[in-house]
Amino acid sequence: MTSIFSGGLSRYALYGFAIAVIAVLMATVAAVMLSGKALTLANLYAAQASNPMLMALDLMPFIFALWAQGLAAGFSDEKAGARSKKTDTEQSEKLALKAEARRLEQEDTLTGLANRAHFLQQLDASLRDAELNRTRVGVIVLDLDGFSEVNDQFGAATGDRVLKSVARRLSNATENTGSILARLGGNSFGLAIDALQSTQALEDLAQRMRDVLVPPCTLDKLSLNLAASVGGAVYPDNATDSFGLVNAADGAMQHAKAGGGGFELVQTAIPVEDAEMHSLSAELRTAIEQDQLVLYLQPLIDVQADEVHGVEALVRWQHPRRGFLPPGEFIPRAERAGLMNELSKWVLRRALEYNAALRKQGWSIGVSVNLSARSLLDPDFPDLLADLLATYEVPSEVLTIEITEDTLMSDQRRTMDVVTRVSNMGIHISIDDFGTGYSQLTYLKRLPASEIKIDRSFVTDMLESDTDMAIVKATIELGHALGLRAVAEGIEYENQSVKLRELGCDIIQGYYMGRPMPYDKLCEWLAEWQLHHQPEAMAVGESARGSY
Template sequence: MNPRKLQARIVAVYLGLLAIIQLTSYWFIEDTVDRNARDSISTELRTGERVFSRLLQQNTSSLEQATKVLAADYGFRSAISSADRETLQSALQNHGERINAGVAIYTNANFEVLASTATDPRPFGAAVQRYARQSLSGGTQANQVEVINGQPYQIVAVPVRAPLLIGWVGMGFPIGDALLKELRYLSELDSVLMLRSPRGEWTVSQGSFDPALWKPVVASWQNPVRTDADSLDPTLMVAGQEYSAHPVILPGAPGQPPVTALLMRSVDKALQPFAALKLTLFLLSLVGVAAFGVGGYVTARRITTPIRQLAGLARRLERGDYGAEVKVPSQDEIGDLAQSFEAMRQAIQAREGQIRRLAYEDALTELPNREQFRHDLRQAIERNQQEGQPCAVLLLDMDRFKHVNDVLGHRFGDEVLRAVAHRLRHEALDEECVLARLSGDEFAVLLPLTGVTQARDVAARVQQSFERPIRLDEHTVDLGAGIGIACCPDHGREADQLLSRAEVAMYAAKQQQAGTVVYHPGLDSTSEESLTLLSELRYAVDHNQLRLFLQPKVNLRTGQVIGAEALVRWEHPERGLVPPMRFIPFAEQTGFISTLTHWMLEQCAQAAAHLAAEGFPLKLSVNLSTRDLMDQDLPTRMEQLLATQRVPSNTLVLEITESAIMDDPQRALQTLGRLHAMGLRLSIDDFGTGYSSLAYLKRLPVDELKIDKSFVMNMESDLQDAKIVRSTIDLAHNLGLSVVAEGVENAKSWKLLSGLSCDEGQGYFIARPMPAAQFLHWVRHWQPPDTTDEWLSTEFAAMI
């Protein structure tokens, strides 16, 4: 059976589903059995712990009772009184054998051994002394043990009084093979007693295992296979068998090490009874696979036979034979499929021509699309290779088109694209040129028999065609374009390569605002970086990665917070906070600064409304770029924004640089006049660093000047800077303008500026820029500095 055939795949699906079900069931049963077995073992281990503790308690109780009987015996007391060591020794020997004690010992009140059944009584005497002291001070711990000569013992000591304390009788019961065998008999658990040396080495003193396995048990205890997360019981591998273990800590006397009793249960033996069940399940799975295989094969044949008939008819349609009627005698879904084949046969021929046209033509402008342009470009390249005829590609992308779409809507944008296509075709290009729309507002021009010089001339005509605004539906649209040029064979001999390099040059033209750029190898790396940055910047605006920061402004005379300058920060998910100097100049070059400005104005209006609602009607300043000033629609958008956010117009202060105004003073004056008429406050930013004319400054409808921080930061140590600042303040006040000093870095600057009658200040001495969410808290807790004790040198003091 061919595995690629539908019939084989249907059978495979049947068998695969069964296999999945069976494997899942087998896994579930295996997991359940294993988990239940381990839970049962865990229960057994804890039961074994209780049995082990009970055995130890019984031994302790027997020892205490027997020791008390001996201590109270009249003959034993008489032997003590007469200092008859032989009688004491005999009594200890007989009594110890009667209760199976490992050692019996008698000491005087000073714990000097007078009689003992042990060969070396000294360690036992010390153990009796420790036990006696514990008994006198509050009692011993449960199941307390003493390790003597590598053997764990249970020790009991009873005082002998006549009536005062005259001595101590001690008994020791070895915890050894007999106790572990009894534990195994009662609980079926294996066990070992482990001791740990001062150097951290583990040894086994007794165990129910074969002594040959004691070292493997210790090794596995130190490196268990795994540890249960709930009970912390380890799993050990000993001689190839898996054991669940449970440690029972037998505390030692004060200053003595504890003994670890490790109770163990074989996991393999616990799982052995379930082996027959697993075999039965495996045999049932084999029977199920066979039954499903036969059923799947029969079902698959009934489905695939009519499908093979339809496949034959489809091959006839593929060869262009549309005359054969599609007939399959079936009333089920296969019959419905056959009717659909017939409807398709009737429609294919009619649609084929339309599909060919749509595949190679842009529906909006009726120009060739990207695929057709690539085809024409490949043909031009082939002519170059065969006949040596050069060709060139112009790629152009319109400036400000996105703004047109955003403001006037996509329908109007489509009309603009049609108008651009008509203007390029009939005014800028010759008949032999191929004009195509590649995507969005991106157009391409193929210039056959054209080198770099002629391509530049064509690009100049295209740029000239954009100098006249486009008028549609009573709207005037002022567009521009960045054009990239790549030539064959100078810049490449493949269609995709030429298009790519023309695109690189085009983006370089837009970034540099150069109008037209011819490709050269040095553009590649920077262009790729710019494309990435522009894409990420668009994404940042659309996905809330930009953050509004505010730097406070205060009244230098009263110390009151009166506003803040708004700044933007880009919180990139991978790069962190991107410095403004990394993306603001780039946004200005590419025209994206208008989008950033619009975002800033919206955020500031919202922040101002929030601050006013909290009882702080402060003014917020926003920087405008050259492109913003040249945008004649800016006043309209500002009016809409103020109405939407319901904030007074004097809440916002628009800061413009001198250079931005002087790029096109007349156009800037028109925009500023409209903004000022709306009640918006206007400020000249970085005053003193540009090249503005005082004549223009007198005509500008501005409300304040901002002294550049390069003068302010050094004014308390540089007398010339201080004089420039004083002159600027006097000039501004004579023109009726308020003055803001940037770069207030210390208390001396504050005092000097206040003495020079500067109105406002901002700088790191007051506060660094902070996230807008923290600004309200800062305002509520702001305290003006006390500059009374700030000393100014004679020259500076004389200025104020």
């Protein structure tokens, strides 16, 4: 009885009580009227007092109230159970989604192995334990030999199937060894071994990995023979951090590949200067996360219209101990450490942030960003660009992606897919360092590019070298024939800019117009440009402020 009233008197009990009271009143009224007496309160009371049936009916309101309260309590318990079950289900679904997101962050989507980022995280933890316990850690880097030929001859889909097969074989070979197997990227795989007993154990494991690749890989009607070059490195002999250890093993693998394949172990202790460079790789990740990088911007001038066309974004590193580092000192480390995606995202975010700020000041100019091959092989990269453009409310046609010839030629099928998707968004594609790579004109003709950049090596001596002059002129004419803008970089003198204008070059870039500079200095430079290049009769307006 107590439990059904534990939540208080329910409205259903009140409804039941009221209905029963009304029924009792109606029965009493009917009894008075049937007796032929007047309908007064005295007669109603007398009928109640003299009629045993009516007296029994007086208990009905309380019985109805109790019955309704019991039903309400039952419904309440059922609802509470349903709510509890729903809450438990939702909680389980949230936990499952979090687990799936965590798995996707740690797993290579193609092979199901650990990805490079997760591999390095696990390796970091292993190195911390090794330092405490004074044990050794081994790392193996395996790279398939001649894999690019598989992609070229049989297509990327077949190449992906080969990689999946290799991943399964390597998983079987390293099972129950207490090691971590990962796909480091492309056709490279990595293995980390905790508490390494000896270098011989490392060599034995490397040989086992090579042996499982010996049987031909059979796919439909194809039978492919696989081989791999393998490199090994040991902590603390060859490096003291995860990036350094992987780089050391990768260097040994490259040396083995140059010698015809096989396995090679780093034999010598790492020199002090190399150790510093490995440390630099580890510090670069922190620099990206803690915003130690600085974005410089160099003006791009429309030499025909004599107006600012845009700026190129160039990253620099303000290292807390080593001072100001130019890109040549850390970009190669970022590439070898697998940090180019993170670095490219940082540059894109900051470049679009600055462009949005310039647009608010009335400067409708573009911004160019250099990209690595790794970004072009990422099928999610166009989605990232779309999100960033939406975040900073920058029109897609403002952004130009610069890609070198060699990057475009590294994996034509995949790069063509990503570049086409990016171009379809309205983003411009620029072929950087044109003339220094090995691109094929038939391939370039199919590319949805907007411009070609003539490499500075041709521009620098074009006034002294007839050959360089001929190359620059021919490149400009080729670009125009293909419907592309021609951009020349490395302009350091006025006579170079004058000649390029005569040759029909569209955009020029170099120290003569403006050096790379931080955002605040660029704002000052733009104000100075506007002061000296705006016609006197023209009021300050949008037409004098760029071409986008």
